[in-house]
Amino acid sequence: MASESQQSQLSMDLPIIDLDIYLNNPPTSPLVQAECSRAASSLITYGALLLHDSRVSEADNETFLDLLEDYFAQPEEDLKRDERPELSYQIGVTLENTEKPKCAVDEPCLDIIQRLDPSQRPLDISAHSPDPKARFFWRMVELPPYETQFPGLNAENITPDAAHIKERWAPTMNLWGSSMKNAVSKLSEMAALGLGLEADYFSNAGRYGPHLLAPTASDLNKYASLDTILAGFHTDLNFLTIHGRSRYPGLNIWARNTGSRIPVKIPQGNYLLVQAGKQIEYITGGLIKAGYHEVVVNERTIETIERRKIEFPDRPLVRISSTLFWHLNSDFDLAPVPKLAERAEKVREEQAKLGRDEGEPAKYPPTKVGYQVQE
């Protein structure tokens, strides 16, 4: 465990990284260099950061949240029309209580929970069956100009049929999805520079990735009692995950270097949350670790539900999380960059000196991203 003093040295507030600095100045400027190294350190220390991007419009996020609330408020028979079990639910809707948090069945993950201070542990997932959340998968993919070893899904995105949703679906999904996709792709350039790589090292490796706009929905009429797990403790398998602001608090993340649970607060305005996934952990040899997170009903979630019932009595009570999973290209050769793997080793040693047990070092044998995802 991290010592008391070490925990108090690290702020519980996630660093805010300003993409505007990167976009508006030459890459060689000291200002840009400093901001890029802050981006890299935030990912190393917290596995996450808040991103400010003036190009992103809060109004687009609101329009997106309204649309998704309307969509998931439909009767189940209507939602079922957008299910594609024959495509393993890789596109369209997945209804609630289908997805299981992989941590509930995964040994090293339970090990991580054991090493956390009891006061900082996630809600107990051992007795938790599938997550009570529904999801929609909307692919945001640029087809590769080369022959791929992983052709994956060629199915068209699904547009819901309901008259009040149909027309606004694709434009809204694409507008908000592109805003988040552009933001996270540009942030990957800042992270690459901050790690001492070429700016486009990650953005090229992810240009043709199978990116997914994957909003989730939790029905707060049914699941609103304190300590309900909406999404159990887990990490994401893609490269970076980006979120817009949700209307309801409840997302907790764990910072690698503190072992503390951090309730996420995204400021109002042009802010997004970015979290590290397994692919960035792999390529950095564990220098950056995939960030653990959970979504639960806490006291602040309940206060927000009560407030919204009064302020917006006609709106559906659904917690939407606007999530985009940004992936590396399936054909990309995934292996740790040697100089980053060396730094990862040093960080482990420093952590060990501080008395922080990180468990057995993970192995990152060379593979293709497509195989890593299949596993």
Ligand SMILES: [Fe+2]
């Ligand atoms: Fe996740």
